[in-house]
Amino acid sequence: MDIPGLPARRAALNLIDAVLRRGETLDQAGGSALARIKGDADRALARAIAAEALRWRTDLDALIDSATRLPLADDAKARAVLQIMLAQVLRLETPAHAVIATGLPLLMGGPRRLAHGVFSTLTKREVTLPEVPTLPEPVMERWGARAEAIAAGLAVPPPLDLALRDAEATAEWAERLGGVSLMPGHVRLPRGIAVEHLEGFRDGAWWVQDLAASLPARMLDAGKSGGEGRRVLDLCAAPGGKTMQLAAAGWKVTALDNAKRRLERLRENLARTSLEAEVVLADAFAWEPEEEFDAILLDAPCTATGTSRRHPDVLHRIGPRQIAELAEVQQRMLARAAQWLKPGGTLVYAVCSLEQEEGEDRAAEVEGLTLAPITADELPEGLAPTGEGWLRTDPGMLAEAGGLDGFFIARWVKP
């Protein structure tokens, strides 16, 4: 069927299905769901529709249910089609006629009349979404007292954060790119900018990295002026955001990861920024270093629920099973990393997760190392360490400046 715009909507539907039914991330699902779409603009549109439908899913469902006498099953295709249709009118400002023309054909041979009726009822009522997305109930429970503030931080996709190769040129780059800086080495720009066309991209003067994601590597050289040639292991390094930071700060970096394709991206990132690291493709549970390290950064595999502003699929994909599985991996990795440190060496543990089981609970179980509390003067203004000396960030923090991802970070020294 040759309806312009239909392939992008079909792809959006496939993306949502892959997230909800197969538990894939939006990025993983994009590999096959977007493969047949021609043109970057249509691929971006499909992803934006799917992301907004997932971000606002609870509220979209409530609207759909308010306009049907017989509720649609949770997994009914008509419900999914209505979600993407409503996400377009209510979030992406697509005109209703275009939404109908590209939405109803997705239900060919199915309840098209029903979907049309629900959509028309809602558009006639001129319904709107709340200012803040309603989180799915299990997520609300997990995030507890901070859930409301975090939800407010999820209402819009985040700004674009850049990490600079040369932190001393922060003011210069902020001015050249028309951004603001929240700490040395960081520049924040409005969202929706195509990075490839920005000044400095080709020369590798900066890379894209959320402000919160830039904090773990900074915690390694507290009180010192960079790595000064000391040896650091970037354990779980790909695609290399933190490897580049460490190399740029003067560390001699060994970057290890077990994902071949992600390591290829790390190599490309190093080449673009003209930075150096020893790259190791290995399983952290099988590999052994030849020598101990002065420092180790463990940016462990996690549920990534802290990145829900950009990846709203985590709101629906992650549950107690995934959290428990990853928490177990994280604790074993922490124990291994501790063995590879020189006496006096520093270990920083980080996860981009909002789950206590992956953050606070893991740090509390570390043995044989001395906690080196994170201090407020190492952080951007407006952030503070916890009473324990850990750092916990979430998307509800620094709200006026545009927010930041959720991370947990802790630091120890080997006695």
Ligand SMILES: C[S@@+](CC[C@H](N)C(=O)[O-])C[C@H]1O[C@@H](n2cnc3c(N)ncnc32)[C@H](O)[C@@H]1O
């Ligand atoms: C949070 S990501 C790392 C992001 C990276 N540090 C950065 O800043 O760009 C976690 C990484 O852990 C890697 N990983 C997971 N299990 C691993 C294992 N057993 N051994 C080595 N790497 C592993 C994944 O491939 C993934 O790249």
